Every structure is written in C-alpha cells, then in structure tokens.
Amino acid sequence: MSDSDEDTNPAGVLGIEFVEYLSRQPDTLGGALEQLGFRLIARHRSRAVRLYRQGTMNIIVNADAATLAEHPAVESDRIQAVALHVADAAQAYNHCLRQGAHPVPTRAAAMELNIPGISGVGDSVLYLVERRPGFSIYDVDFDYLTPDHDAPALVPGLHFFGLVHYIDPGRTPYWTDFYARLLGCRALPPDTRFGILPRGTILRGPGGRFHLQLVEPSGDALFDVKWDEQFARLAFGVPDVPYAVRTLAARAVPFDDNEFSHPDACGAVALGLSYDVNFELVRNGSAAPEPDRSR
Numbered sequence: 001m002s003d004s005d006e007d008t009n010p011a012g013v014l015g016i017e018f019v020e021y022l023s024r025q026p027d028t029l030g031g032a033l034e035q036l037g038f039r040l041i042a043r044h045r046s047r048a049v050r051l052y053r054q055g056t057m058n059i060i061v062n063a064d065a066a067t068l069a070e071h072p073a074v075e076s077d078r079i080q081a082v083a084l085h086v087a088d089a090a091q092a093y094n095h096c097l098r099q100g101a102h103p104v105p106t107r108a109a110a111m112e113l114n115i116p117g118i119s120g121v122g123d124s125v126l127y128l129v130e131r132r133p134g135f136s137i138y139d140v141d142f143d144y145l146t147p148d149h150d151a152p153a154l155v156p157g158l159h160f161f162g163l164v165h166y167i168d169p170g171r172t173p174y175w176t177d178f179y180a181r182l183l184g185c186r187a188l189p190p191d192t193r194f195g196i197l198p199r200g201t202i203l204r205g206p207g208g209r210f211h212l213q214l215v216e217p218s219g220d221a222l223f224d225v226k227w228d229e230q231f232a233r234l235a236f237g238v239p240d241v242p243y244a245v246r247t248l249a250a251r252a253v254p255f256d257d258n259e260f261s262h263p264d265a266c267g268a269v270a271l272g273l274s275y276d277v278n279f280e281l282v283r284n285g286s287a288a289p290e291p292d293r294s295r
Contacts, residue, residue, distance in 0.1 A: 008184040009206035011095050012087035016160040016210050017129045018058035019234055022071060022080035025275055026050060026063040029077050032273035033059060035251050037154025042142035051142050055153030057160050071123070076276035079231035082120065082163065083127035084183075089116055092128045099181040113140040121165050121175070122230040155244045161237030161282045162211035164200070167229050172201050172214050179203050179212060195235065195267030195282040237284030241265055244281055
C-alpha cells in the first residue's frame with residue numbers, strides 16, 4: 001500500500017467488518033449463506049438476529065420484529081447496513097459528521113453495544129467499527145453456538161470485494177463525491193471493470209480494501225421495474241473464479257448463464273438463492289488476511 005493511499009483515507013477505513021441483511025425469511029436466507037460456505041456461529045441474546053461467518057467475513061441476518069416494522073414496504077431480503085472496520089471509530093464518526101453525513105440514532109437497548117452510524121444509500125446505515133485486542137463487538141450482544149468462533153473459507157482467498165449500488169438517474173456525481181469526502185474513495189477510469197457486469201462507475205476504497213459500483217438505470221428501467229436507491233448486491237473477491245464456481249455449483253448454488261451473462265474467468269453471478277438476493281464473484285487476487293482471533 002502506498003503513502004498516497006494512506007493520505008486519502010480520512011476515516012481510517014481498514015475494510016468491511018460485516019454486512020447486514022434485513023430479512024422476513026431468515027431461514028431461507030440463512031440456508032443460502034450456508035450454501036455459500038458461511039456457518040451460523042451465534043444468535044443475538046434478545047433479538048431475532050443471527051451471525052454467520054466464513055473466513056474473515058461476517059454477515060448478519062436481521063429478522064427483528066421491531067426493525068421489520070420500521071420497513072413495512074420491504075418484502076424481499078435486502079442489505080440494510082454495512083459496517084466498516086476503522087482504526088478509530090470516534091475519529092471516523094466525527095470526520096464523517098464534519099463532512100455533512102447524517103447521524104443515525106442508536107437502536108441499542110440497555111446492555112447492548114452502541115455502534116456509531118451514518119445514513120447511507122436509500123435508508124441504509126454505514127456503521128463504523130474499531131477492533132480492540134481481546135475484545136470482539138460480537139461478544140457483547142451474541143451468544144455463540146459453539147466454543148469455535150471461526151469458519152474456514154470454503155474457497156481459498158474468498159473475501160469481501162465490495163457492494164453494488166442502485167442509484168437514481170444523474171446521481172453518480174453526488175455519490176462519488178459523498179464517498180470521496182467521507183471515506184477517501186476515488187473513481188476509477190470509465191473503462192475499468194471487475195467481474196462480468198459492465199455497467200456503472202467503480203469507486204476504489206483506500207488501499208483497495210473494498211470497491212463500490214454505482215449503477216444508474218438504463219433505458220426504460222425506471223418504467224420496467226421499481227427502482228429505488230439501495231445496496232443492490234454483495235460481491236466476493238476470489239483469486240480463481242472458475243474454481244469457485246465449480247466448488248459452489250457442487251453445493252447447488254445456481255449461476256446466471258445466458259447470452260448476456262455467464263460465468264468466466266473474470267466473474268460470475270449467483271442467482272435465486274433467497275428472496276431477491278444475488279451474490280457476485282469477482283476475480284481479485286488479494287487474498288484476505290488470517291482472521292483476527294480476538295474477534
């Protein structure tokens with residue numbers, strides 16, 4: 001990592017800590033995650049929330065009744081929050097507020113962990129999480145199912161690559177500026193592509209630790225489907241996409257394969273695993289580091 005990467009990391013972002021899905025069908029979504037190699041390792045002590053892990057990745061499935069009641073129009077599973085691993089959560093939060101971010105009121109109950117958050121795309125939340133030696137944020141709110149809190153990656157090198165955003169027409173400059181000011185992301189050249197889906201603007205996070213894809217509707221998309229600004233899809237990076245596809249296909253993971261989209265050495269899209277939830281594989285040779293055993 002170059003000094004220039006550090007110089008453009010105002011929030012001290014070190015990667016993605018967890019991705020949280022809001023779900024009315026947590027068993028189905030959980031089954032889909034297990035097909036992908038995730039393991040259910042913990043349940044929330046007071047809410048219908050589950051923690052899944054694979055390698056360095058954490059995914060939370062939130063089926064809490066109070067949270068679902070706040071989103072009555074949401075019928076399908078969707079990404080509701082993304083937590084960024086930062087060096088100093090207080091510093092990162094204050095920086096984001098100075099840059100005009102909107103704070104999100106805490107939902108933590110008594111004896112629950114209070115994680116600072118700001119408003120993201122749509123009605124999503126961006127949380128800011130720091131790690132401390134010997135302390136895990138998950139220890140506060142979750143009960144582990146077994147003493148073993150780790151889950152080896154099913155496919156070597158599988159890691160969080162980034163997230164696809166659906167945004168409204170003409171909003172690419174707004175979101176590009178938003179992520180640049182708050183997180184130090186920068187737009188890559190227009191011909192830069194990862195995976196197999198060609199559309200959108202790619203933003204590179206500090207140090208290349210994560211990527212964001214901004215996709216505006218094309219043609220008559222606004223009239224053909226309901227288009228809302230939102231996190232649309234989670235992408236996993238992997239050094240060898242064909243190997244990953246073979247491994248996951250053997251576990252009955254379906255992949256989009258037609259004249260417009262099909263698995264190749266650059267990427268693949270897993271479809272129909274849960275209610276409107278798709279996952280993307282992207283060739284990325286940066287294998288994630290070993291899990292922090294204090295987590």
